[in-house]
Amino acid sequence: MTPTEEESNLRMRVIQRIRDVILSLWPDVESVQVFGSFRTGLYLPTSDIDLVVMGTFKESPLHVLEKALIEHEIAIPSGIKVLDKASVPIIKVWDKESKIRVDISFNMRCAVNVANLIRSFKESFPVLPHLVLVLKQFLMQRDMNEVFTGGISSYSLILMTVNFLQLHPHLDAVLAKPGYLGVLLLEFLELYGQKFNYLRTGIRVADGGSYVCKKEKLEETRQGPSMLYIEDPLIPGNDIGRGSYGALLAKVAFRYAYSTLLAACSSFLSANLDCDKYSLLGRIIVVTDDVVMYREWIKETFPLTDESRVDPSSIGFCTDDPASDPGTDGGGGLGVGAVSPSPHSPTSSGLSSATSSRSSSTASTPPPLSSSPLSSSSPPPPPSVPRLISSASQLTARMTSSSGTQRYHGSNIFYVAPRLGVSRR
Known part of the structure; x- marks a missing residue:
């Protein structure tokens, strides 16, 4: 799951090409900056790139840039989409050459501040990158990582993980033991899959972290x-997780992962199996064949050479800023086995995020991948995951767990899972 040097360099080449187009349109633009997971180093080979353009524009720049990207053959018409009605208007681009996805926004200054905040969290919790990378892959392969489909965003997932580490009662003791990353992963899945009360409790990472009463905060902020x-x-x-209306689907997935890994660990211990030969993590996370083939294609088609290597400072990265290092970050062993294809978990064909450079050799045709995510509607949930319903009628959701019965009244969106005791009254 850790990106290679070729993939990182290819991403910087994609940024460089898009940046050149932007500067050709608006030479006096204030800046073109990278933010999000690529800037913080918490990105997967399948993650997209986030860019923000700072400046003053006489007219809406969205469609102007859309036309320019097509004219410069950065993207084909079906591989670019303008979301001008979204709360944060963006251009979603599917790079024609590398098949990397890029989201471009304008004048979102807070986005850069988020990168600095995540940097401070990484310094406080060195285990953060390892946990986040695994959890991002877990959600992504289940189509639960996009807010516009009700999933949990990368930023929300990072804050959930930070809060988990902040409030861990014995973090120092756990970190002192072998296999501590595996233990922390299991505890995270147990917390957000079984114990956390999504209906009544909110998350706060400020001032050392705490839980807040959701009802009081929503009334306070209206x-x-x-x-x-x-x-x-x-x-x-501001509520970071407000758009994650499918969070209870993620709870079901976390609980599934916790029970699966717990049972697998017990089986491995009783059978005295070698974790170097048999993957535990592969029971909940899958790296599909098309992703492996695509990454191999990147390595062969865009080799890293002195001529193709991109200077990070040329695309807005500060070399003295650890949070701005786009190189591979984290992903070390979690103590529960390596990631490998497994029949125990649903798969997802997603694109491998890799990196773009125009090497001296002609790029061959990439291996078959799923169609552009911009030209298709959001995929349905996996068969094993309960679907969402929306109703204006009064609903009562009752979920029985080890912590007791939880109820929620209102006309929000709920997930339906009869086996969990969710009922309509």
């Missing part, structure tokens, strides 16, 4: 219902 309340540490009153 916001609508929120299935996953995460207090924004940078913007008072």
Whole structure:
């Protein structure tokens, strides 16, 4: 799951090409900056790239840039989409040459501040990158990582992980033991899969981390219902997880992963199996064949040479800023076995994020991959995952777990899982 040097360099080449187009349109633009997972180093080979353009524009720049990217053959018409009605208007680009996805926004200054915040969290919790990378892959292969489909965003997942580490009662003791990353992963899945009360509790990472009463915070900020309340540490009153209306689907997935790994660990110990030969983590995370083939294609088609190597500072990265290093970061062993293809978990064909450079050799045709994510509607949930319903009628969701019965009244979106005791009254 850790990106290679070729993939990182290819990403920087993609940024460089898009940046050149932007500067050709608006030479006096204030800046073109990278933010998100690529800037912080918490990105997967299948992650997209986030760019923000700072400047003053006489007219809406979205469609102007869309036309220019097509004219410069950065993307084909079916591989670019303008979301001008979204709360944060963006251009979603599917790079024609590398098949890397890029999201471009304008004048979102808070996005850069988020990168600095994540940098401070990485310094405070060195285990953070390892946990986040595995959890991002876990959610992505289940189509639960996009907010516009009700999933949990990378930023929300990072804050959930930070809060988990902040409030861990015995973190120092756990870190002192062999296999501590595996233990922390299991505890994270147990917390958010079984114990955390999504309906009544909110998450706060400011001031050392704490839990907050969701009802009180929503009344205080006068916001609508929120299935996953995460207090924004940078913007008072903002709920980072407000769009994650499918958070309870993620809870089901976390609980599945926890029970699967726990049972697998017990079996491995009783059978005295070698974890170097048999993957435990592969029971919940799958690296599909098309991703492996695509990454091999990147390595062969865009080799890293002195001529193709991109200077990070030329695309807005500060070389003295650890948070700005786009190189491979984290992903070390989790103590529960390596990632490998496994029949125990649903798969996802997603694109491998890799990197773009125009090497001296002509790029061959990439191996078959799924169609562009911009030209298709959001995929349905896997068969094993309960579907979502939306109703204006009053609903009562009752979920019985080890912590007791939880109820929620309202007309929000709920997930339906009869085996969990969710009922309509």
